[in-house]
Structures are given as C-alpha cells and as structure tokens.
Amino acid sequence: MIKRLFFGIIVGGFLFLFLNNPVKLNFSGQTMGTTYSITTYGFSYLDYFFVHRSITKRLEAINQSMSTYSPTSEISRFNALSEDAMMTVSQDFYDVLDTSKMLYKLTDGAWDPTIKPLVDRWGFSEKVEEFTWPSQYEITELKKELGFDFVQLIPPNKLKKNRKNIFLDLSSIAKGYGVDAIIEILKTYAVSGTMVEIGGEVRVFGLKPDIEPWKVGLNSPDSEASKYDVSKVVVLKNKAVATSGDYRNFKTYKGKRYSHIIDPRTGFPVSHSLSSVSVIAPTCMFADALATACLVLGEKKAINLIKSIENVDLIILNN
Secondary structure, three states: OHHHHHHHHHHHHHHHHHHHOOEEEEEEEEEOOEEEEEEEEEEOHHHHHHHHHHHHHHHHHHHHHHOOOOOOOHHHHHHOOOOOOEEEOOHHHHHHHHHHHHHHHHOOOOOOOOOHHHHHHOOOOOOOOOOOOOOHHHHHHHHOOOOHHHEEEEOOOEEEEOOOOOOOOOOOOHHHHHHHHHHHHHHHOOOOEEEEEEOOEEEEEEOOOOOOOEEEEEEOOOOOOOOOOEEEEEEEOOOEEEEEEOOOOEEEEOOEEEEOOEOOOOOOEOOOOOOEEEEEEOOHHHHHHHHHHHHHHOHHHHHHHHHOOOOOEEEEEOO
C-alpha cells in the first residue's frame, strides 16, 4: 500500500511538472468569416483551457460588435439608426471608430468605413442580388451617401448618425483589431512569445525560445497560387503586417474581372498595376486599414503616404 502511494506521488509529481512546463501551444478556429491561427510560447498545458476560452470569448465579442452579417451586432444597429439618432456602444466599437476617423483624415478619404453602399452595389456583401454593371449616374448617386464626417463620436462611448443613409463597413480594420485584442490577452498570461493571425493579418510579440525573431511569408499575388505559395518573407519583432490584394477576392462579369477593393473617391473597383500591398506597423489595426488605403491610392501615392508616417513600412508586390 505504501509502495503504491509512493509510486502514485512520484508519477503525479512528474505529470504535474510535465503539464506545468512552458511549451509551444497552438490555437485555431473560425472567426469573422475567416480563420484564425495562434502560436504561443510560455504557457503550460495546464493553461490551455483557460487561454483558449479567453480567446474564444474575446473574438466572439468583437465579431458581435462589428459583423454586418449579424442583425443584432452593434454595427448593424448603428446602420439601422435614423438621422440624428444616437446610441451607446462598447469600448471596442468606439475605439475602432476613433482610429477610423484618424485614418479617414490621414488618407484624405481613400480609406472610408462608410463605403458600405458601394460594397453592396458591387456585390461584395451580405446582400446577394443578381448583379448588373452599375451606370456612372448610379455610382455618382451612391457616392453622395459616403463620408465619415457624418459619423459623430461623442466621448466616452456614444455615436451619432448625422445623415440617414450613412452605413458602416469595418471589414478592412476589424480583423486587425481582433489580432491586437488577442495579443493583449496573451500578454496578461505572461507569454514569452506569440504570433497571432486572423484572415492573413499578423502580429507578433516577444521571441521564440531560440531567441529567433518571427518570420512571416507573404502570399504570391496570383489568383492561381495556393495560400502556401510565398513570394517574400518578412522578419517581425513586436510588429504587425497586413496585406491587401486583388488576387483572391474578385468577381467576373461578362469576362471582365473586378476587385473587391472599392475606391470611395471614384465609386469603382480599383484598377491599376498593383496586385498586393503589405504594411508593417506597430499595431495590426493600423496596418490592416493602411494596406487597403495604399491599394486604393496606387503605388506613387501609397509610397508618399507611408513616408509621411513614422515607424511604418510598405511592401509592394506586382503580379
């Protein structure tokens, strides 16, 4: 009996040390209409359940805040507001719109989160209808419904819609915000290093156990390439990289291919030589929106924009 008890204590001790030893852990799943993948160092197997639960709850909260596909989300409720109506929003939603206002001004409207009417009309939203090529007159009329200046932010957490037909679409910033939010959660668990990716947008923190920096492969800007085809590898240290391109999400109408990236200034999908733009920045939210803005602006204006911003880099890939 004593021998069995002693043996059980020894085995239990070894098992506890094994489970409590810092190891590499991976998390993955579905969120925001895409997938997420997380690699961490510094946790133990005993942490896995608690960390995974925290990640899942955080992503669910962000998705319920910013998904236009959910009729009860904050963004859907804001879009349903009448003119001059106000609503109280979560800190997540308010923070994203606060950053959106800054980005809208920084890009001179090349990045505009009120672009939803155009996104809907070009067939890239939850409103799936039989598509017909829009006339210039129709696009001109839809452009009148854009403008982030008509969204008023009232600290600390209220929004006001100053024009009835203003509708938000945060798809080009929400994934980046989600990445940043998960990084902040993992920091509270004292990870030594982590890489978080949602829908191709990536941010890293800390180092791997071998003191090596994180390396992220940028996908080849070719519609025929698989997601494993890499055209360039970037080395990141406590930074994020986000990519915007016209080679994955596009439609074809009567033999003509057009991009899901809409220029809010012209009302039409972007059409120039750029196939892929990646932005490296301190936060993934900033990189995410800037990548879209740069693809809208085109090569020359994108380079000038990035040169005007400290601690931000640009990578341009052409097909």
